[in-house]
Amino acid sequence: MRWSYSIGKIRGTELRVHITFFLLLIWIAAGAWATQGPQAATTSVLFILAVFACVVLHEFGHATMAARFGVKTPDITLLPIGGLARLERIPENPRQEILIALAGPAVNVVIWLLLTGLLGAATRLGDLQSMENASQDFWGRLALVNxxxxxxxxxxxxxxxxxxxxxxxxSIFMDRIKATELAARTGQIIAFLFAFWGLTGGNPILVLIAVFIFFAAGAESSDAVMRGLAHRAKARDAAITTFQTLAPDATLEMAAQAILHSSQSEFPVLAADGRLVGVLTRASVLTHPEAEHRAELVSTVMIEDVPTVTLETGMDAVLNALAAGSAPIVAVLDRAGRLVGFINRENIGEWIILTRR
Known part of the structure; x- marks a missing residue:
């Protein structure tokens, strides 16, 4: 996710913090300082950090359960509205998906039990109105948050x-795509209710959450449709087979001319023996428009780690490769290992539109 920064890795999962999270901390600290003084500001920041520690544990609950089913979690990103664990894929086995989904809340239940059982923290819903008050019981507020x-x-x-x-x-009782579309529509209805509640109650946070839910539900539905179509297709069905290539020792001036005379966004870079060595993106050339950069070689700015598949590879594997890698394309090779095409995200979208019945 853009504007997010890594703060370390835990068991192979990168923990990232979005820049807006730091803005939240500054806003919380400034508000508490202005109303209750510096000690309250410190307590408020510590409380927010404790809350997000619980959120991180929640997300690692998902990641740990997913790992049991062979699903990796490349990263977890902290946002002002919570955490987001990016799973390599969502299992299509309903039982596995349920267990992964429930693992996160189960962690919060354990934290709540520890806070209330060991520390004697009281969970009073009436304290919700004064949650931001730093003078309230720290552990009680944290138990309420969980x-x-x-x-x-x-x-x-x-x-x-x-x-x-x-x-x-x-999905136990119907097709997975239909189940996702029904669940997504339900989510969007709930989003509308949240938005109405937020607007009538003067709560902008609820409106923000409603917008997030609405678009996330739509994205989930689109992804399910894409995955459903992918079950029945192979890489050959969506591969771009008419394209220009560049040599590693070509200059950015030559790449600029190729951009001007084609509509390609990515240019495969081939060695003299025809072997794929990388990909040059239109964006990487356009970010170096100055004359002094035009003599630089394509090999200095190309992306080297390009995932490859064969013509007969299932589209499921292509989608996973696009999601997991940093390269904007998946290269398609024939049986002899020669490049015959590539697939990018834009072409995936066009393929979905033209294939969906």
Whole structure:
């Protein structure tokens, strides 16, 4: 995700923080300082950090359960509205999806039990109105937050865990694509209710959450349609087979001319023996428009790590390769290992439009 920064890796999963999270901390600290002084500001920041520590544990709950089913979690990103664990793929087995979805809230239940059982923290819903008050019991507020995280995440709307559980249950009785579309529509209806509640109650946070839910539900539905189509297709069905290539020792001036005379966004870079050594993107050339860069070689700015598939590779594997890698294309090779085409995200979108009945 853009504007997010890595703060380390835990068990192969990169933990990232979005820049807006730091803006949230500054806003919380400034508000507490202005109303209650510097000590309250420090306590408020520590409380927010404790809340997001619980969010991180929640997301690692998903990641740990996913790992049991052979699904990797490349990264977890912290946002002002919570955490986002990016799974390599969503299991299509309903039981596995339910267990992965429930693992996150289960972590918050454990934290709540520890806070209330060991520390004697009281969970009072009436304290919700004064949650931002730094003078209130620290552990009590943290216990309440974990209680609310469980309740909120079990709402049957994407991208919350409850939405995934709802979709998994529906997919037991109907086609997975139809189940996803029904769950997505339910999520969007809930989003409208949240937006109405936020607008009438003067709560902008609810409106923000509603917008996030609405678009996330739509994205989930589109992804399910794409995955459904991918089951029945191979790489040859969507590969771009008419394209220009560049040599590693070509200059950026030559690449600029290729851009001007074609509509390609990516140019495969081939060695003298025809072997694929990388890909040059239109964006990487356009970010070096100055004359002094025109003599630079393509090999200095190309992306080298390009995933490859064969013509007979299933589209599921192509989609996974595009999602997991940093390259904008997946190269398609024939049986002899020669480049015969490539697939990019734009072509995937066109393929979906033209293939869906």
């Amino acid at each position: 209680f609310l995280l469980v309740a909120f995440n079990m709402i049957p709307a994407f991208p919350m865990d409850g939405g995934r559980v709802f979709r998994a249950v529906l």
